[in-house]
Amino acid sequence: MPERINLKKLATILAGLAFGLILLFFFVAHRQYPTHGEVSPVVPTLTVIEAELLPFKLKASGNGVAQPAETWQAIANVAGEVIEKHPRLESGHLLPKGTLLLALDPSRYELAIAAAEAEIATLQAEQMQIETEEDNTSRLLELEQGRLALAEKELSRIKTLAGSGAVSQSQLDEQLRAALLQRQAVTTLENQQRLFSARRTRLDAQIRRGVSLLDQARRDLEDTRFIAPYDLRLGEVEAALHQYVAPGQRLFAADNIEAAEIEARIPLSSLRRLLPAAMRSEPHPQALDIGDIIDFSAVEAQVTLVGVPGTGWSGRVTRIASGLDPATRTARVVIEVEQPYRHAAPPARPILQRDMFVHVELAAAAPLPLLALPATAIHQGEIYLVDEQNRLRRRSVIVDFRQQDLAVISSGVKPGELVIVDDPGLALEGMPLQPQVDRDLGALLRRRALGDEQ
Structure with a gap:
């Protein structure tokens, strides 16, 4: 019995193997091989612009701090008490040109003007007196010179007569004394006339000194009033009403708002x-x-x-x-x-x-048009161009300078060439592509070159 069972199992196994081999031969006989078809390449579409020379506005920028073009530091030139102060003379207020801001006591300078004018008037009166005296002296000298001529003529006649014994020696001596006295009178008047020039010079110097004192007193009087020389904005104010100020003391500061x-x-x-x-x-x-x-x-x-x-x-x-x-x-x-x-x-x-x-x-x-491209079109010193066969070309360029989002090219590209402004990702030399000219971007580029930020 066991031998029959073993033979039966062996027959079943062999039948299964035979069936498997039959299936294997069937699939091998009827197997299909993969076919090779034609795959169309994908041509990317990229945005380009036409390189052109553009009127360009050069720019430079920086920061700074604003200051008034002119600042008035009001300093007292004369001493005195503050007798008048504008009610708006406080820091931050705006006041128009011609406004009286502050005034000092002018009494001492008005007295100085009066004293100088009185001194000048006295000197001018003395000058007129000298002129009158000089005129009188000139006329007296003319008379005395005439009398001297007569005395000299008489002396000459008596000398002639005395030589012939017609007159006595005492008469000659008397006439000689008379002539000498007349000469002395003429000499005295001539000396007085010469002194008039020195007296006039002294008086002229005194009058000039008086005029200078008068001018100084008038300037001092003007310095007692502080009038706005232009429309201004007040800064720090240090003067107070009834305060006594000394020469050189700072009163207030004001900025020109023009x-x-x-x-x-x-x-x-x-x-x-x-x-x-x-x-x-x-x-x-x-x-x-x-x-x-x-x-x-x-x-x-x-x-x-x-x-x-x-x-x-x-x-x-x-x-x-x-x-x-x-x-x-x-x-x-x-x-x-x-x-x-x-x-x-x-x-x-x-x-x-x-x-x-x-x-x-x-x-x-700029005096000449410049060739400018978007700064994003520059890739590590290179740009991507489209040639006549619509293939990508890489070319090195020299960037002269960058201004905002523009790059000005000095060499490496010519006007009329098509420049790729997109990022093609993998930029292979000679790869085919489909260019698409963006005329709106070109117009924007021209506006940006002229400084239009829009």
């Missing part, structure tokens, strides 16, 4: 690129001052208040201060803003006043 100045710190690299655009057409060959070489009126200046968007003023460059800022090694460009208080509407539009921190942007048109 103009403000900003000394902006501008990077030298930006300024050296900007200023040649404002070069005068025919500068003097021996000019030393930069204002004789650079036409500052060709440089536009815009001042904006830091931290207050939309608040700005137009200005003009007046000069470049001497030396560099010791901390930042930047140039010190001075910009003037006229009428900074005009159109003010605090707090929405504040006033440009002392110590405000502002941003300054200078601009000047």
Whole structure:
């Protein structure tokens, strides 16, 4: 019995193996091989712009602190008691030109003027007296000289008669004494006449001294009144009513509100690129001052208040201060803003006043058009171009400078070439692509080159 069971199991196993081999041969005989089809390559579509020379506005910017263009430090030139003070003479108030701000006691200077005028009048009267005396002396001298001529003539006649014995010696002596006395009278008058010149010189000097004292007294009197020389904003006020002030004492400070100045710190690299655009057409060959070489009126200046968007003023460059800022090694460009208080509407539009921190942007048109591209189109010193077969080409370029989001190219690309402004990801030389010209971006680029931020 066991032998039959074993044979039966063996037959079942062999039958299973045979069936498996039959299936294997069937699948091998009917197997199918994969077919190779044609796969179309994917051509990317990339945005391009046409490189072109653009009218360009060069810019340079920096920050600075606003200061009044002129500050009046009211210092007492004379001593006296404060007898009048404007009721609004307090820090922060605005007062118009011609306002009497403060007055000192003028009595001592009015007395000095009266004393000087009296002294001059006395000297002038004495001068008139000398002129009268000189006139009288001249007439007396003329008479005495006539009498002397007669005496000399008579003396000559008597000498002739005395020689012939017609007159006595006593008569001759008498006539000689008379002639000598007349000569003495003439000499005395001539000496008096010569002294008149010295007396006039002395009186002229005294009158000039009196006039100078009078002028000084009048100036001192003017210095007792402090009148606003322009529309001003008051700073610190130190004088008080009925206070006695001494010469040299500070009374108050006031800022001219007609103009403000900003000394902006501008990077030298930006300024050296900007200023040649404002070069005068025919500068003097021996000019030393930069204002004789650079036409500052060709440089536009815009001042904006830091931290207050939309608040700005137009200005003009007046000069470049001497030396560099010791901390930042930047140039010190001075910009003037006229009428900074005009159109003010605090707090929405504040006033440009002392110590405000502002941003300054200078601009000047480049003398020649420049080739500018979006800065994002530059990839580590290379740009991607599209050739005539719509294939990608890589090319090295030299960037002259960057201004905001623009890069100005000095070499490496020519006007008319198509520049890829997208990031193609894997940029393979010669890869095919489908260019799409973005004319709106080109128009935006032209506006940006002219300084339009929109």
